[in-house]
Amino acid sequence: MAAEIISGKELALKTRAELKEETNKLISQGVTPGLAVILVGDDPASSSYVKGKEKACAETGIYSQVDRVPSTISETELLEKIETLNNADEIHGILVQLPLPDHISEDKVIEAIDPQKDVDGFHPINIGKMMIGKDTFLPCTPFGIIHMLKSKNIEISGRHAVIIGRSNIVGKPVGQLLLNEHATVTYCHSRTANMKEITRQADILVVAVGKEGFVDSSYVKEGAVVIDVGVNRNSEGKLVGDVVFDEIKESASYLTPVPGGVGPMTITMLMYNTVLSAQRFVE
Numbered sequence: 001m002a003a004e005i006i007s008g009k010e011l012a013l014k015t016r017a018e019l020k021e022e023t024n025k026l027i028s029q030g031v032t033p034g035l036a037v038i039l040v041g042d043d044p045a046s047s048s049y050v051k052g053k054e055k056a057c058a059e060t061g062i063y064s065q066v067d068r069v070p071s072t073i074s075e076t077e078l079l080e081k082i083e084t085l086n087n088a089d090e091i092h093g094i095l096v097q098l099p100l101p102d103h104i105s106e107d108k109v110i111e112a113i114d115p116q117k118d119v120d121g122f123h124p125i126n127i128g129k130m131m132i133g134k135d136t137f138l139p140c141t142p143f144g145i146i147h148m149l150k151s152k153n154i155e156i157s158g159r160h161a162v163i164i165g166r167s168n169i170v171g172k173p174v175g176q177l178l179l180n181e182h183a184t185v186t187y188c189h190s191r192t193a194n195m196k197e198i199t200r201q202a203d204i205l206v207v208a209v210g211k212e213g214f215v216d217s218s219y220v221k222e223g224a225v226v227i228d229v230g231v232n233r234n235s236e237g238k239l240v241g242d243v244v245f246d247e248i249k250e251s252a253s254y255l256t257p258v259p260g261g262v263g264p265m266t267i268t269m270l271m272y273n274t275v276l277s278a279q280r281f282v283e
């Protein structure tokens, strides 16, 4: 069976067009959704992600401001900047691009963001709400994955979802969201014994490892849905995922590509959360 490729690029375009309509409604009510991004230092990958976020804001009619600060900024100064944004009426979403330099505590920074403006969904209060299934900002990559599955009417309830990876940003929360959708969830990670035996049971396999070619067809059951969250550079400098795409596309039922899969949806869900936040401020 040849897999149907789920294009995150196409779904992102459609979702961004819908969001633009919501933004226009808000603007007609006198509120322009606003996103503030703080970028510490000049890491090329982080700079490129932030540019992508600015572009997506422009496309969806969201006001954006990016504060680029040197990596020598002190933790106190950064926390003060966040406090100013917490109190800024025109800002509905605050995002501090991670990772941060070693002298700054990521935990302190995340916890300093007003949970009502935490459009990344990283604040412990929002993570707690997600755990108990309450309405909250959902972390963008996991939320984008759920959106992709739903866009293809892929059944989640009652199915076995296996996640490879247990990061706080992707692995753990995507498992939680799939559980909230009534999947049976198993996590695999670097200490998992007999990983293939587990992943071969997956109806939905989410791969978030960060290693090129980690998952080949020996990990995947015929007809499984495979979501590739990896973003790696191969030896030719090209962006590639964690999955051996050409192999898996022969046996999966659905497969996400890299690039053009989960990545564009992550940014789109950030726009979604920012618009949602502005709507909450209007209510």
Ligand code: GUN
Pocket (backbone or CB within 6 Å): 095, 096, 097, 098, 099, 120, 140, 141, 169
């Ligand atoms: N760095 C890599 N991904 C992310 C993300 O989703 N949010 C933030 N704030 N930083 C990141």
